[in-house]
Amino acid sequence: DNMRSILQKISNNIDLNKEDILYVLESKDKIVFDALIKTADVIRKECVGDRIEIRAAIEFSNYCIKNCNYCGLRRHKNQFRYRMKEDEILKEVDKLYKLGIKTVILQSGEDPYYTTEKIISIIRKIKQKYKMGITLSIGERTEEEYKIFKNSGVNNYLLKIETSSEDLFEYIHYDSKFKTRVKHTEWIKNAGLRLGSGGMIGLPKQTLDQIADVILFQKDYGVHMIGFGPFIPTKGTPFESEKTSDLDLNLKVIALTRIVCQNVFIPATTAISTLNREGQTKSLLAGANTIMLISTPEKLREKYGIYSEKNMVDLDFTIESIKYSNRKLPKYLNYDYIQELGYDIDKNL
Ligand code: SAM
Numbered sequence: 001d002n003m004r005s006i007l008q009k010i011s012n013n014i015d016l017n018k019e020d021i022l023y024v025l026e027s028k029d030k031i032v033f034d035a036l037i038k039t040a041d042v043i044r045k046e047c048v049g050d051r052i053e054i055r056a057a058i059e060f061s062n063y064c065i066k067n068c069n070y071c072g073l074r075r076h077k078n079q080f081r082y083r084m085k086e087d088e089i090l091k092e093v094d095k096l097y098k099l100g101i102k103t104v105i106l107q108s109g110e111d112p113y114y115t116t117e118k119i120i121s122i123i124r125k126i127k128q129k130y131k132m133g134i135t136l137s138i139g140e141r142t143e144e145e146y147k148i149f150k151n152s153g154v155n156n157y158l159l160k161i162e163t164s165s166e167d168l169f170e171y172i173h174y175d176s177k178f179k180t181r182v183k184h185t186e187w188i189k190n191a192g193l194r195l196g197s198g199g200m201i202g203l204p205k206q207t208l209d210q211i212a213d214v215i216l217f218q219k220d221y222g223v224h225m226i227g228f229g230p231f232i233p234t235k236g237t238p239f240e241s242e243k244t245s246d247l248d249l250n251l252k253v254i255a256l257t258r259i260v261c262q263n264v265f266i267p268a269t270t271a272i273s274t275l276n277r278e279g280q281t282k283s284l285l286a287g288a289n290t291i292m293l294i295s296t297p298e299k300l301r302e303k304y305g306i307y308s309e310k311n312m313v314d315l316d317f318t319i320e321s322i323k324y325s326n327r328k329l330p331k332y333l334n335y336d337y338i339q340e341l342g343y344d345i346d347k348n349l
């Protein structure tokens with residue numbers, strides 16, 4: 001049957017085509033689902049091993065000039081806005097460094113207040129003092145800026161394609177064009193930055209055919225970190241009454257992404273753990289290998305409300321998920337310091 005031939009292709013290292021992917025996405029058969037998840041788990045182990053990569057995100061500003069229809073940070077939403085100053089950001093980075101974290105993600109709305117100069121100044125200081133890997137996720141900038149960021153030490157740039165369907169992209173974006181987003185994707189790569197992409201699953205009007213396409217898009221563009229997370233309706237946005245995404249569909253997408261793209265970073269997203277308490281563990285068992293800790297200062301966290309009832313992925317939550325999924329913590333963490341802070345962490349894990 002179909003699934004048998006798909007599994008055979010996978011074990012013979014033959015690329016899956018769009019029909020194969022679509023077959024799996026459409027199937028309601030539990031046997032197909034279980035076989036897919038197990039296969040992705042085997043490939044994950046072969047490609048990236050058992051250790052989880054832990055990265056930390058500092059959401060340093062929730063100001064945004066854009067009006068994406070799905071997002072709780074959109075300009076037209078009335079809410080408390082904050083911007084962290086350079087020294088506040090560096091204070092958080094210092095804590096992450098002490099924990100042993102190797103890569104920090106600096107994320108914000110599209111906020112022109114942070115000029116190229118302000119961003120570079122933060123990056124240089126992080127590089128000089130801590131030598132950590134840096135991922136920027138601050139929306140669309142200019143071609144020139146991507147190059148400047150690269151030259152000042154940024155390693156990765158996360159700008160999700162969200163969907164590779166032009167129609168759907170322009171339906172969910174009030175003021176962004178699909179072709180522009182693709183151009184930025186190329187600029188980021190051409191600047192020599194490693195590309196982070198991915199998108200949302202279960203968007204209003206999104207078809208399974210479009211989901212198959214966006215998975216293949218990641219492979220075509222050589223994406224390094226592929227974050228697929230569920231769409232979650234957010235109060236106060238045009239999509240507030242839309243349907244929440246389905247957990248199993250998201251797990252299928254993670255599994256297919258691992259099978260199709262192989263040696264890449266796939267995060268168990270904050271969004272999936274908001275959808276379901278066990279979402280993170282289940283993602284790790286379906287092909288994911290990366291967790292992003294939310295490291296925004298506590299008093300600001302709830303203000304970065306991309307979507308409603310966001311789960312706080314902190315160190316406690318992460319340690320639990322890793323234990324439940326039978327995976328290993330990274331060696332680079334500073335276990336003595338983490339124990340000193342009072343966390344129940346076993347360095348032999
Ligand atoms: N402003 C930058 C950008 O758009 O790339 C970075 C911050 S933006 C809040 C980060 C990601 O949040 C987006 O790429 C999008 O996939 C996700 N996001 C926003 N609203 C969401 C929602 N309602 N449900 C799920 N994910 C959402």
Ligand code: SF4
Nearest residue numbers: 064066068071074109
């Ligand atoms: Fe702004 Fe990014 Fe949210 Fe769009 S997704 S409104 S650019 S923060």
